[in-house]
Amino acid sequence: MKKKIQKIAKDVIQFEIQALQNLKKNVGNKFNEILKIILNCKEGKVIISGVGKSGIIGKKWAATFSSTGTPAFFMDASNASHGDMGQITSKDVVILISNSGESEELKNIIQYTSRNRNIKLIGITSKKDSVLYKNSDASFLMPKIKEAGPENIVPTSSTTAQLALGDAIAIACMENKNFTKLDFKKFHPGGSLSVKLKTASDLMIKGDKIPKIKENMMMKKAIKIIDNKKLGVLIVTKNNGLTCGIITDGDLKRIAQKYTNFENIKVQKVMKTNPISIDENTLVASALSLMNLKKITSLCVHKKKLKRKTIGILHMHDILRSNIN
Numbered sequence: 001m002k003k004k005i006q007k008i009a010k011d012v013i014q015f016e017i018q019a020l021q022n023l024k025k026n027v028g029n030k031f032n033e034i035l036k037i038i039l040n041c042k043e044g045k046v047i048i049s050g051v052g053k054s055g056i057i058g059k060k061w062a063a064t065f066s067s068t069g070t071p072a073f074f075m076d077a078s079n080a081s082h083g084d085m086g087q088i089t090s091k092d093v094v095i096l097i098s099n100s101g102e103s104e105e106l107k108n109i110i111q112y113t114s115r116n117r118n119i120k121l122i123g124i125t126s127k128k129d130s131v132l133y134k135n136s137d138a139s140f141l142m143p144k145i146k147e148a149g150p151e152n153i154v155p156t157s158s159t160t161a162q163l164a165l166g167d168a169i170a171i172a173c174m175e176n177k178n179f180t181k182l183d184f185k186k187f188h189p190g191g192s193l194s195v196k197l198k199t200a201s202d203l204m205i206k207g208d209k210i211p212k213i214k215e216n217m218m219m220k221k222a223i224k225i226i227d228n229k230k231l232g233v234l235i236v237t238k239n240n241g242l243t244c245g246i247i248t249d250g251d252l253k254r255i256a257q258k259y260t261n262f263e264n265i266k267v268q269k270v271m272k273t274n275p276i277s278i279d280e281n282t283l284v285a286s287a288l289s290l291m292n293l294k295k296i297t298s299l300c301v302h303k304k305k306l307k308r309k310t311i312g313i314l315h316m317h318d319i320l321r322s323n324i325n
Contacts, residue, residue, distance in 0.1 A: 012156065012235060015148035019157035020164055022143035027168070033138040035172050037093055038070060038122045044091035046072035049080065051105050052311040053155040054097040054162060061095070061166035068170050069116045069179040077105035085109065090118040098123075099142070099158055101130025109136050124162065140165065200287055201280040203322060204301045204312030205231065211313075212237055213267055215244055220254070220263035222247060235310055236271045245271030277302045280311065288319050 038046060046065055050058035060073050065072035075087055085108070086096060094113050096106050099125065113121045114135055123136030126144065133139045142165070148156040184197065211229035213222050215236050226234050226249065236245035245268065255262050255270045262270070277300035278287055287299055301312035 012148040015157045015306075016148060016160040019143070019145045019161045022145060023161045025162060026141060026143050030140050031168075031172075032067065034122050034140060034169060034178070037138055038121060038169070038173055039176055041093045041120070042092070044089065044093060044110065046070055046093045047076045047088055048072060048095045048097070049076050049077045049106065049109060050097035051077050051103045052100060053159050057159050057162045057166065058097050061097070061170070062162060064166060064170040065173070068174040068184070069177050070170065070173045071230075077103070077109065080112075081105065081108045085112050088119060090116060090229055092124065093120045095122040095124065096132055097162055098125050098130075098132055099127075099155070100125040101125030101132035107131060124165065126158070166283045180258065180260065185286075196283075196285060198284045199280065199321060200278055200282045200284060200299070200301045200312065200314045203284055203318045204280070204314045205318070206312040210235060210310065212221065212310075214239065215266070215268035215271070217267050218263065219265050219267060219270065222267050223252065223263065226252070231298070231315060233315070234315065235275070235300065235313065237310075243275065243277070244308070245273050246275035246300070247271050248296075248298070272319075275300050277307050278314070279304070284314070284319055284322065287314055288316070291316055 047063075048058040048061075049055070055074075055077060062072045062074040073087075075084055088109075094109065096109060098106055110121065110131060111296045113119045120137045121135065123132040123139040124134045124142065125139065126142040127133060128141055133141070142158070142161060145157045145161060146152055147154055147158060166203075209229070211225050211233060212229055214233045215238055222234055226247070227231070232249040234247040235243055236247065240245050247267065247270070251270070251272065253322055255265075259265055259270070276290070276294060276296070278290070280301050280303050282301075291297060291299065297316040299312045299314045301314055302309055303311050
């Protein structure tokens with residue numbers, strides 16, 4: 001019995017693998033046409049609809065599109081004929097997913113979009129002679145697929161192929177738009193993924209909280225600033241505001257052992273020059289790795305190519321409090 005059950009599972013997976021292989025063969029110029037229409041939709045939005053299992057897949061398409069830089073939402077095909085069609089406006093792109101291409105609920109949407117030439121219709125179907133395929137501005141013909149299970153009646157392999165096609169379109173759009181991990185983070189502010197995508201600018205200490213001192217000041221004042229700010233680090237700047245050095249708690253112990261009456265020594269004489277600075281868009285996880293490699297607890301943060309203009313301090317304690325590892 002156990003072996004029989006396992007065989008059923010493996011057969012289902014094999015059917016779906018075959019469906020994906022067939023789908024891969026169908027990716028060609030039609031795919032390019034669909035991508036061009038979506039990428040040219042700059043003033044409108046992408047509206048996705050389908051019936052039954054195809055509708056469920058359509059919701060996944062919309063979610064994936066929206067999270068990767070292509071504004072989209074799912075419209076229920078049944079409700080479309082009862083007022084929701086008003087959600088479709090000029091310059092929108094409508095994507096209809098239907099295995100047969102003949103679903104009654106979709107015909108009203110097809111008719112509605114055909115009346116407005118500014119609305120582009122994309123059809124996803126397995127029937128070349130269907131109403132959907134013939135009336136779309138661009139159509140993708142899904143391959144002939146055998147569903148898993150007895151009698152070939154349960155939507156399995158076909159919906160797996162539809163799901164994969166949506167992912168392929170979304171990722172292709174994402175790459176064409178140069179959508180980066182920083183853009184991705186904006187749409188995913190919650191959860192563990194957002195934590196992993198935090199950058200130095202998200203956690204750095206900035207503004208008046210940055211402990212700074214001029215290079216020509218005395219160490220007596222430097223000690224007071226370090227004590228007041230309680231960060232264990234002090235950024236040394238020139239008169240023009242550019243960073244030229246750094247002093248840490250550890251440096252203070254070294255200085256005290258080397259000099260007598262070191263409070264009356266100028267900061268520039270004992271500071272460490274050329275402190276390590278990272279760009280504000282550096283991932284915090286990468287910054288933490290750099291700290292561990294250099295055996296330091298803080299980094300200067302700069303913007304773009306202005307490496308000597310410190311706009312923040314990234315401290316290891318703040319990173320650890322954010323549960324980034």
